[in-house]
Structure formats: C-alpha cells, structure tokens
Amino acid sequence: MTTGAQTPTHFDTRPRRSRLRTVLPLGLAGWLALEIWLLTVVAGAAGGFTVFLSLLAGFLLGSVVIKRAGRRAFQNLNEALQRGTPPSSGGGSGLMMLGGLLLMIPGLASDALGLLLLLPPVQKAVGRYAQRKVDSRLRAATPGTVGEAFQQARMHRPDGKVVRGEVIIREDERGGDERGETPQDRRPPLTP
Structure with a gap:
C-alpha cells in the first residue's frame, strides 16, 4: 500500500472546445x-x-x-x-x-x-469596429505590419518597379541554375 498522491497514467490529448463552438449552437437556437x-x-x-x-x-x-x-x-x-x-x-x-x-x-x-x-452610419461604425478587430488580431499574430508582409511577398526589379510573378534564376559558373540543372536539362515550356 502506497501513501501520497498518485500520478495519472494517461493524459487527455483532445484539444479543448472553444467558447465559440460551445455558445454558437445555443445562440442559434x-x-x-x-x-x-x-x-x-x-x-x-x-x-x-x-x-x-x-x-x-x-x-x-x-x-x-x-x-x-x-x-x-x-x-x-x-x-x-x-x-x-x-x-x-x-x-x-x-x-x-x-x-x-x-x-x-x-x-x-x-x-x-x-x-x-x-444605414450608412451603422455601416461606417460596424466597418470601423471590424477593421480595428482585424488589425489587432493581425498585429497579435504576426510581427510587423500587414503592409510589410505584402511588401516581402513581392519581387522587386532593379529599377524599383514591382513585378508580380517574376522569377529570377541565377546561374552558376558551369552554366547551371541554383538546382544544378544546365540549359540542356530544362524542358521546353508547355504551350499549345
């Protein structure tokens, strides 16, 4: 016979149910x-x-x-x-x-x-409130601003213009790109 507190042998690994998932069905009803x-x-x-x-x-x-x-x-x-x-x-x-x-x-x-x-005044008030909530959630979730995240996601040309979808592949001394492919290894583009 042992004395003292016993340690649990298993842990409940299910995630806790959020408050929204608990309250939403009651609110809808x-x-x-x-x-x-x-x-x-x-x-x-x-x-x-x-x-x-x-x-x-x-x-x-x-x-x-x-x-x-x-x-x-x-x-x-x-x-x-x-x-x-x-x-x-x-x-x-x-x-x-x-x-x-x-x-x-x-x-x-x-x-x-x-x-x-x-009603336009209600729309403006609700819009401002929603914008503040979204901004605060984004600031809490990511460091920096949303604009910085979008700026980092864009590619810049040397002249400062932003070009969406541009890919720059640098070739090494032997003629291959960063993946080690040479121009002969590359397939032609798929065009009809």
Missing part, C-alpha cells in the same frame, strides 16, 4: 426561437397573409440589395484592376451584402437587423 415567437405574435395580431407578404417583401428587397452591392463591388474591383492599384476595402459592399442576406432569411428580427445594416 435562441435566435430561431425568437424568430418563431415574433412570427406567431405578428400573425396573431395582423394575420398570416400579412406575415407572408412581409417575408416575401424582405426576400425580394434582400435580393435587390445583394445584387446592387455585388455589382458595386465588381465595378470597384474592375476599376482598380484597370488602374493597376490594389482594390480598396472601403465602400461597404460586404456589409450591404450581409444586410441583404439577413433580409432574405425568413424572420422579422433578421429583417430588422438587415435593415439596420443598410
């Missing part, structure tokens, strides 16, 4: 219960046909909003590519699409939240 309760209250007060028309109107309005936001985002991307500059993250197209998606989801609470996201 609560949201669904709220939506059903609101629909039954409005159906009792105004009638089932009114509820049907409001859900249909929300779906149609959401599809129009998503279509407009998608067109605006595609137009901004196209203009940025023509100018040769990176596309700007501004414009609120993502939040407009989220608002449209919330309008398309059947339910009155999601419609109210979707309409709220379509």
Whole structure:
C-alpha cells in the first residue's frame, strides 16, 4: 500500500472546445426561437397573409440589395484592376451584402437587423469596429505590419518597379541554375 498522491497514467490529448463552438449552437437556437415567437405574435395580431407578404417583401428587397452591392463591388474591383492599384476595402459592399442576406432569411428580427445594416452610419461604425478587430488580431499574430508582409511577398526589379510573378534564376559558373540543372536539362515550356 502506497501513501501520497498518485500520478495519472494517461493524459487527455483532445484539444479543448472553444467558447465559440460551445455558445454558437445555443445562440442559434435562441435566435430561431425568437424568430418563431415574433412570427406567431405578428400573425396573431395582423394575420398570416400579412406575415407572408412581409417575408416575401424582405426576400425580394434582400435580393435587390445583394445584387446592387455585388455589382458595386465588381465595378470597384474592375476599376482598380484597370488602374493597376490594389482594390480598396472601403465602400461597404460586404456589409450591404450581409444586410441583404439577413433580409432574405425568413424572420422579422433578421429583417430588422438587415435593415439596420443598410444605414450608412451603422455601416461606417460596424466597418470601423471590424477593421480595428482585424488589425489587432493581425498585429497579435504576426510581427510587423500587414503592409510589410505584402511588401516581402513581392519581387522587386532593379529599377524599383514591382513585378508580380517574376522569377529570377541565377546561374552558376558551369552554366547551371541554383538546382544544378544546365540549359540542356530544362524542358521546353508547355504551350499549345
């Protein structure tokens, strides 16, 4: 018989479940219960046909909003590519699409939240908050700034111009490249 504390013979190697994975199903169930309760209250007060028309109107309005936001985002991307500059993250197209998606989801609470996201002051406030959160997470995850990471990922020509996708292969004295291949070892490019 031994005295004292015994050491465990095995360890639980499963990773801990995140708080989000624990709370998200409960939150979704609560949201669904709220939506059903609101629909039954409005159906009792105004009638089932009114509820049907409001859900249909929300779906149609959401599809129009998503279509407009998608067109605006595609137009901004196209203009940025023509100018040769990176596309700007501004414009609120993502939040407009989220608002449209919330309008398309059947339910009155999601419609109210979707309409709220379509208001420009709310979009600006939510956009600033999201940008601050993303920036703080990126700063915590990587040393330096995001711009430095993008700058390191680009190749520079001697004249200072940035050329995406350019590969420089230096050849050694015997005519081979860094992998030891000579020009005779290289295959021709695959072209039709």
